[in-house]
Amino acid sequence: MYLPPPTESGDTPVCSADPTSGLPVSGVAVRYAGGHVVPMHKHAHGHLIYADRGLLRVESASGQWLVPPTAAVWLRPHVEHRLVVPVALQAHGLFMREDTCARLPAFDGVMHVSGLLRELILGLTNNRSPPRSERYQELLGALLAEELCAQPRLPFHLPWPADDASGTIHRVCQALLQAPGDTATATDWASRLAMGDKTFHRRFLQATGMTFGKWRQQLRLMSSLTLLMKGMPITQVALASGYESHSAYATAFRKQFGEPPSAFVANTE
Numbered sequence: 001m002y003l004p005p006p007t008e009s010g011d012t013p014v015c016s017a018d019p020t021s022g023l024p025v026s027g028v029a030v031r032y033a034g035g036h037v038v039p040m041h042k043h044a045h046g047h048l049i050y051a052d053r054g055l056l057r058v059e060s061a062s063g064q065w066l067v068p069p070t071a072a073v074w075l076r077p078h079v080e081h082r083l084v085v086p087v088a089l090q091a092h093g094l095f096m097r098e099d100t101c102a103r104l105p106a107f108d109g110v111m112h113v114s115g116l117l118r119e120l121i122l123g124l125t126n127n128r129s130p131p132r133s134e135r136y137q138e139l140l141g142a143l144l145a146e147e148l149c150a151q152p153r154l155p156f157h158l159p160w161p162a163d164d165a166s167g168t169i170h171r172v173c174q175a176l177l178q179a180p181g182d183t184a185t186a187t188d189w190a191s192r193l194a195m196g197d198k199t200f201h202r203r204f205l206q207a208t209g210m211t212f213g214k215w216r217q218q219l220r221l222m223s224s225l226t227l228l229m230k231g232m233p234i235t236q237v238a239l240a241s242g243y244e245s246h247s248a249y250a251t252a253f254r255k256q257f258g259e260p261p262s263a264f265v266a267n268t269e
Helices: 116-122 134-149 168-178 184-194 197-208 212-229 235-238 245-258 261-269
Strands: 023-031 038-039 046-051 058-060 065-067 071-075 079-086 090-098 109-112 157-159
Touching: 023 134, 046 058, 046 065, 046 116, 058 071, 065 079, 065 212, 079 168, 079 261, 090 116, 090 134, 116 134, 157 212, 168 197, 168 212, 184 197, 184 212, 184 235, 197 212, 212 235, 212 245, 212 261, 235 245, 245 261
Parallel strands: none
Antiparallel strands: 023 090, 038 079, 046 071, 046 090, 058 065, 058 079, 065 157, 071 109
16 A cells, blocks of 8 residues: 555554556555544655545645645655545545656646546546556556646645744744634734844745745635635634635635635535
C-alpha cells in the first residue's frame, strides 16, 4: 500500500514506499475512516492525491492544502507530508516516475480536476482483475500528465512561516490557527510582542510571503470550508470565521475562490 491503512494496533505506519511496477504513472485507492491521520512520510516519485468526498487536508513543513472533491493536490518527489481525513472517504494516490515529473508542474499545489482528469485518476487506481495491459496503462498515464498540466492551480494553500529564527511569527500563526475568528489587529499583535508596527509587518511578510491581513484572510476562508462541509449555516460560518455579516463573508469568499459559499457547497456534495 502506498497510502498506508491503519495497523492492527490502530496506528498508521510511516510510509516512504513507492510503486514497483516501473510504469510512468501508477496508482492505488485506499479507503479511510473519518478522523484518520496518515503521519509524515514522503515518496521518491511525484504524488497526486484525490479524494472522492469530504475535505482532505494535506500538511507539510511549508504549509497546508485543503482538497475538495473537485480538486487534487500535486506534490513533487521527496516532499514530506501527512494526510488528515475529516470524513470516511476513498483516497486515490497516483505516483509519477521522475521522467514524467519533468513534464509536470514545478510547484506543489492544489489543481482543478476536470471530468476527464477524474476519470483518468479512477482508471489508473482501479484495482481491476485481471489488470489492463502495461501499454494501456502507459497511454492513460501519458494522457493524465497532459490533462493535469492543463488544469488551473487553485487557491487552497496556507503557507507556514519559514526562516523565523525567534519563532515569534510562528507563535502568532499558531494562535490564529486555533482561533481563526480572532479580531486582534496587526497593531495589537505588534504591541503584545513589544515591537513596532513596521517591524511586525516586515517580519510577517518575510516569514510567510504574505501580509498579515492577507494571510489571516486566507486562514479564515480556508477554515470556513471545513465548517461549510460540516453543514453549518452560512451566516454562522461567517460569524465564526471573524466576518461581521453573511454578505461580507460571501464577498470575500467569491473574490478568493471564484464562487459564493452556496455554490461551493453544492459543487462538493
